Amino acid sequence: MSSVPSSSQPEDRERCDVLIVGGGINGCGIARDLAGRGFKVVLCEKDDLAAHTSSSSTKLIHGGLRYLEYYEFSLVRKALQEREVLLKSAPHIMWPLRFVMPHDPAQRPAWMIRIGLFMYDHLARREVLPPSRGIDLREHVAGAALKKEFKRGFVYSDGWVDDARLVVLNAIDARERGAQVLTRTRCTSALREAGGWNVTLEGPEGRRELRARAVVNAAGPWAESFLRGVARPAAGEALATKSLRLVKGSHIVVPRIFTHAHAYIFQNPDKRIIFAIPYQDSFTLIGTTDIEIEGDDPGAAKISQDEIDYLCVQASRYFAKPITKADVVWTYSGVRPLLDDASGDPSAVTRDYLLESNTGAAPLLSVWGGKITTFRKLAEDAADEVARMLGEARPAWTEGAFLAGGDLSPWIGAASRPDADFERFVDALHARYPWLGGALGRRLARAYGTRVEKIIGDARSMADLGEQVAPGLYESELRYLQREEWATSGQDVLWRRSKLGLHLTPQARAQVDEWMRTHAAPAAQQRKEAPLAAQP
Known part of the structure; x- marks a missing residue:
């Protein structure tokens, strides 16, 4: 475990209001909500976004019909209420x-x-x-x-x-509202002291020392081990009280x-x-x-x-x-x-979530459980609680807000039904770029919504999209995924940002992986986030 300078050493650390550990759906959802409330947020994820549980679901937005047999009426109602909120927020995914x-x-x-x-x-x-x-x-x-x-x-x-794109869209929105999203960055130590946390992060750019006013433990399957092995309490405190x-x-x-x-x-x-x-x-x-x-x-x-x-x-x-x-x-x-x-x-274990607050010397919020359908409500509840612990209550805002690429109105006018709106958007995309082709245009519309413009740019023909690295996958899209969506490998592109890996031959998949390796941008160039301020 990396050593952490004590509070008696010079305060030259970067600082933030909230450090979130975990880049799955809950962590990214909480980062988005808190950033939208004006908090300075850093999220770290030891692997890729949605690398584990959040890209391995059954990919359903559902109330959980079978949970009624276990009398989970509150959970089912909460999930049912969220279905249409989510469908309207991102009709492309x-x-x-x-x-x-x-x-x-x-x-x-x-x-x-x-x-x-x-x-x-x-x-x-x-x-x-x-x-x-x-x-x-x-x-x-x-x-x-x-x-x-x-x-x-x-x-x-x-x-x-x-599911994996849902995570990425939350991360994009969080970043665009001021959060730093650090992938391939592990939290190796978090020492709780009076008034804040001294944190060490290890990532592609080396070690970073951070001072956070609060920590959110959204590490999913690793949430318990984070509390028992990485987070270090102040004297006489116990951090881990739940089991997964x-x-x-x-x-x-x-x-x-x-x-x-x-x-x-x-x-x-x-x-x-x-x-x-x-x-x-x-x-x-x-x-x-x-x-x-x-x-x-x-x-x-x-x-x-x-x-x-x-x-x-x-x-x-x-x-x-x-x-x-x-x-x-x-x-x-x-x-x-x-x-x-x-x-x-x-099968009978509850799929509902529990948010555990631990104020102690400095605020800590641990996220236990949850399901993808209720992620927005979980994030809203978590942001409410973090704001309360920091003494800075700020209003919720995500209900009714669009996720990245989800506001189709600039292309189609007033919204009606999410599914019908998407089909109108596809028609508008084909009308604007008739050279794009039906299958490719629909796939790009599904994945990116209105952010497809960031891929097409000023292109006027297929040739302007760059080399076709694999069937239906062009350099302009790969550059976008590197620049905007934290993709660094063929695995990121083919199995999380898309499921193109299912449709490609092993040789084509290898070509994508090779392109990502040979065109990798330095980590500092890939980061779009503004640097944090040093502690005064």
């Missing part, structure tokens, strides 16, 4: 999705499902999403891919999100099973559920599992053969065409940091 639930009489009875869906429809106000209803699978488009034994079902609404249960959720991706736009939710004999979701046009995403894990490195979690078999078997209970492990083209696993509530079944 989020959109409504209809889910089909085939009825299996051996599982939950139909009357129970009807009651659950009625509650799901009415626990929060809906303006965009249509209500649930019963369907005849012999006539509905979603029935064709299923076994003939499934004749009845239900359909309801939730939403889809590009680390639950691995794994997913498989297979070639497209169905061509319609609906997703499926399947009930399993073990009382769990899995989803089958249209993914990246050519694929179907199936997940997830719930496996409790132990160990010192949550980032090393990988799918097991048992999990692959489980997902294949459960999906094959419903689909007419069986799914085998030979069909699997990609897998990913994420570790959910769930607050230990003594539940025996990992």
